[in-house]
Amino acid sequence: MWFFYNKVLTFFSKQGFSFTDLNPKTIVLEDNDLLTEKLQSNVYYYECPPQTKTSFYIILETLSDQEFDELRKYIWNEDKADLIFITNEKLESDVIINLYYGKISPNLKISDYKLDSFKGSDAGNEKIDKINKWNFDSGLFWLNYKSFIDRVRKSKSIDRELIFTLERLKKDLYNVVANDEIVQALIDRTLYIKYLEDNHIINSYFYSHYFGDFNITYKELLNRNDIKSVNNLFKIINEIFNNYLFITPEINQEYLNNTVFDLIYHSISGTSLTGQLSLFDFKFNVIPVEFISYIYEVFLKEEQKENGIFYTPKKLAQLIIDDVIIDDKIGRVLDPSCGSGMFLIVAFQKLLENSPIEFNDVEKKIEHRIRLLSENIFGIEKRSIAQRFTIFSLSLQIFRDLNPDEIKEFINGELRSKNRVDLFGNYSFFENIICHNSLDIIDEVFREETFDYIVGNPPFFEIKNTDEEIAFISNYKTVGENTKVTAKEIVGSHQISQCFFLKIKDWSNINTRFGFVTNNSNFYNDNSRKFQSFFYSNYRIEKIYELSKVKKILFENAEESVSAIIFNNLLIEDNCIEYYPVEMGLFSEKPFELLVIQEDKLIDINQQELVENRTRLRDFLLGNKYDKELLLKINSNQFLSDYIKLKTDNSQFLHRGFELWGEDARKKEFNLNKEDWKNLPSEKKKEFVDIFVDKYFTDDLTETHLVPYVKPKNLEPFLISNANRYISTLDNFHRPRTLDIYEGDKIIISRLGDNLNAVYSKEKIFFDFSIYIFKLREEKLYYLITAILNSELCNYYINQYLRKRVND
Numbered sequence: 001m002w003f004f005y006n007k008v009l010t011f012f013s014k015q016g017f018s019f020t021d022l023n024p025k026t027i028v029l030e031d032n033d034l035l036t037e038k039l040q041s042n043v044y045y046y047e048c049p050p051q052t053k054t055s056f057y058i059i060l061e062t063l064s065d066q067e068f069d070e071l072r073k074y075i076w077n078e079d080k081a082d083l084i085f086i087t088n089e090k091l092e093s094d095v096i097i098n099l100y101y102g103k104i105s106p107n108l109k110i111s112d113y114k115l116d117s118f119k120g121s122d123a124g125n126e127k128i129d130k131i132n133k134w135n136f137d138s139g140l141f142w143l144n145y146k147s148f149i150d151r152v153r154k155s156k157s158i159d160r161e162l163i164f165t166l167e168r169l170k171k172d173l174y175n176v177v178a179n180d181e182i183v184q185a186l187i188d189r190t191l192y193i194k195y196l197e198d199n200h201i202i203n204s205y206f207y208s209h210y211f212g213d214f215n216i217t218y219k220e221l222l223n224r225n226d227i228k229s230v231n232n233l234f235k236i237i238n239e240i241f242n243n244y245l246f247i248t249p250e251i252n253q254e255y256l257n258n259t260v261f262d263l264i265y266h267s268i269s270g271t272s273l274t275g276q277l278s279l280f281d282f283k284f285n286v287i288p289v290e291f292i293s294y295i296y297e298v299f300l301k302e303e304q305k306e307n308g309i310f311y312t313p314k315k316l317a318q319l320i321i322d323d324v325i326i327d328d329k330i331g332r333v334l335d336p337s338c339g340s341g342m343f344l345i346v347a348f349q350k351l352l353e354n355s356p357i358e359f360n361d362v363e364k365k366i367e368h369r370i371r372l373l374s375e376n377i378f379g380i381e382k383r384s385i386a387q388r389f390t391i392f393s394l395s396l397q398i399f400r401d402l403n404p405d406e407i408k409e410f411i412n413g414e415l416r417s418k419n420r421v422d423l424f425g426n427y428s429f430f431e432n433i434i435c436h437n438s439l440d441i442i443d444e445v446f447r448e449e450t451f452d453y454i455v456g457n458p459p460f461f462e463i464k465n466t467d468e469e470i471a472f473i474s475n476y477k478t479v480g481e482n483t484k485v486t487a488k489e490i491v492g493s494h495q496i497s498q499c500f501f502l503k504i505k506d507w508s509n510i511n512t513r514f515g516f517v518t519n520n521s522n523f524y525n526d527n528s529r530k531f532q533s534f535f536y537s538n539y540r541i542e543k544i545y546e547l548s549k550v551k552k553i554l555f556e557n558a559e560e561s562v563s564a565i566i567f568n569n570l571l572i573e574d575n576c577i578e579y580y581p582v583e584m585g586l587f588s589e590k591p592f593e594l595l596v597i598q599e600d601k602l603i604d605i606n607q608q609e610l611v612e613n614r615t616r617l618r619d620f621l622l623g624n625k626y627d628k629e630l631l632l633k634i635n636s637n638q639f640l641s642d643y644i645k646l647k648t649d650n651s652q653f654l655h656r657g658f659e660l661w662g663e664d665a666r667k668k669e670f671n672l673n674k675e676d677w678k679n680l681p682s683e684k685k686k687e688f689v690d691i692f693v694d695k696y697f698t699d700d701l702t703e704t705h706l707v708p709y710v711k712p713k714n715l716e717p718f719l720i721s722n723a724n725r726y727i728s729t730l731d732n733f734h735r736p737r738t739l740d741i742y743e744g745d746k747i748i749i750s751r752l753g754d755n756l757n758a759v760y761s762k763e764k765i766f767f768d769f770s771i772y773i774f775k776l777r778e779e780k781l782y783y784l785i786t787a788i789l790n791s792e793l794c795n796y797y798i799n800q801y802l803r804k805r806v807n808d
Contacts, residue, residue: 331452
């Protein structure tokens with residue numbers, strides 16, 4: 001057997017991996033002692049650099065298909081390794097090493113995600129070069145398997161699978177109880193209990209103490225339909241967490257029927273017949289604890305867009321925390337809009353790294369972590385559901401990476417010595433996470449307190465006159481230009497996120513460091529100029545990560561682009577801001593979705609130029625300083641409007657085409673008024689539209705349909721192609737425009753698409769409102785201006801300058 005092990009390790013050694021690179025790893029599969037023992041001393045783990053997504057496991061033991069499925073479920077839950085090398089085939093004098101993608105859902109066939117296969121004796125040939133260490137460390141490994149990435153992109157990551165599973169359970173439960181609050185209560189309690197059970201915080205000792213049975217579990221209570229015991233379990237768990245988890249621990253018995261219990265039982269047990277993933281497939285002793293925050297997304301999805309609430313992905317929180325908490329310091333952290341706690345979770349993990357106190361006793365380890373939380377982690381959240389998720393997520397951080405057996409014995413010791421689980425008797429952080437409105441200026445939170453670090457992702461929306469935050473706009477006062485000013489004199493368009501940037505001054509001292517996600521309109525739009533002036537004059541900006549190009553991998557449902565901004569209170573002369581335009585790359589797309597910060601893209605900005613309004617932050621959307629200089633030169637030329645023909649009323653001859661359907665068309669063609677139309681069923685409405693289109697449009701040139709109909713897709717540089725539809729007349733169209741728009745010399749351009757396709761035409765053509773035309777003062781300039789509009793330089797100017805400035 002050692003012959004094969006040495007063969008495999010020698011194989012990887014020849015690819016450049018040393019024994020210090022390949023770390024022995026113990027994998028404990030709690031429901032399978034035999035497989036755990038089989039894997040003992042037969043697993044190695046390679047951790048890649050953070051931006052390459054090439055970490056892998058090496059499995060030296062031959063496994064059956066069933067054993068391999070169980071192992072890869074563990075690896076999938078752990079969400080660390082991207083790849084699996086396994087020696088599940090052996091030859092007489094050689095070994096076969098198969099390479100699989102490791103982040104594939106357990107309900108998919110692993111054989112479909114096999115990347116490659118190697119022989120131990122292959123070392124040195126061209127095929128093996130694809131897996132040498134340098135390729136893993138640089139990320140070039142994935143270029144060798146680029147075609148495989150397209151297949152993987154279609155699969156869901158474990159976090160998305162968890163959301164999908166919870167959404168399905170939520171829907172099933174709602175079909176039974178038809179009450180959102182009860183469904184929410186059932187799911188969050190179930191998920192909390194699964195976390196606690198899988199991590200041995202509630203275990204056989206716990207159930208024996210409280211329920212008199214070592215073999216009882218939450219699943220068994222559901223199976224017995226034991227309503228009283230289930231409610232009692234909710235109550236006990238709430239007491240362990242100092243009654244902060246659930247507002248009302250017990251759920252009304254009318255909602256706890258057999259059907260409800262069966263749905264939850266089958267989801268936990270994995271006995272559903274749907275063939276889809278259930279909570280059974282998620283191992284919460286392995287799964288990253290911060291995934292608990294995804295429940296928040298499940299329950300708030302409907303109001304995200306309306307209220308400007310967006311879940312902060314860990315990669316973005318990590319980027320900000322790493323820049324804010326520096327020099328291995330410990331300090332008090334505040335998130336005034338903490339949501340489900342992602343910033344606070346990442347901040348606590350950073351503080352724990354910065355306080356590497358070694359304890360052999362698990363009780364002292366737990367006490368140290370609770371004390372670190374209670375003294376340094378603070379949050380404010382307006383929504384109680386999110387506040388409770390934050391409390392629970394932070395509580396689970398206490399047990400992160402601790403030995404399960406030691407946790408179990410610790411709980412047993414608590415029960416024996418105190419007759420209860422008393423985790424938070426000496427120190428408690430629950431009071432630090434407050435359910436309140438941060439912008440309440442009457443009943444202020446953390447009044448007269450200051451923090452070392454303030455971080456967050458405040459909501460993006462305009463405060464309405466009926467919103468409670470309007471009092472902040474009207475009455476809050478801060479210091480600006482050495483005098484007191486009110487928020488309404490600074491905040492543009494009642495933007496709530498700007499209010500947070502004013503309020504955080506109250507919680508800061510001269511040494512406080514800040515890191516925030518902000519909507520770009522705060523710094524780009526003209527109606528926020530006063531806010532921009534306040535911010536540039538009162539904060540020293542260290543870094544800006546401009547994230548508009550990677551918005552889709554951060555906030556799926558957000559319409560507005562964002563930036564991450566790092567700043568402090570230590571104003572200095574000639575401060576230089578490090579501005580990073582973050583762009584999409586190979587590892588930005590699924591399945592990696594990484595934020596790649598490229599140092600060679602760094603732009604230095606003099607903050608004083610922003611203060612004095614000699615430059616605007618939005619100008620740096622254009623690119624580097626050379627792009628800016630070129631665009632300024634282009635901008636110094638005459639404008640197109642100087643050459644456009646003037647009409648008799650001195651307005652420019654610039655128009656778009658007809659609008660086909662609307663109130664006017666309905667009246668002219670069918671004598672239908674607005675009320676008549678409103679009362680028609682949708683099928684009848686479609687019938688009228690079809691009759692109208694069939695009458696005025698045809699696919700063939702006829703005696704009545706003589707004029708080509710041009711759409712944006714028919715426009716190419718300099719020519720109209722494949723315009724195969726014809727129109728008879730525009731008389732009864734909703735807004736037909738005047739005929740001189742469609743006749744004679746004109747330049748046609750499309751409003752849609754990445755490039756500006758311009759065509760000079762003398763012919764009579766019809767087109768709709770997605771196309772613009774203009775006529776020139778001088779006939780001799782038509783060809784020249786058409787050529788300029790189709791040039792790469794013109795499209796560069798439009799895409800780099802006009803569109804980027806308009807988008808935000």
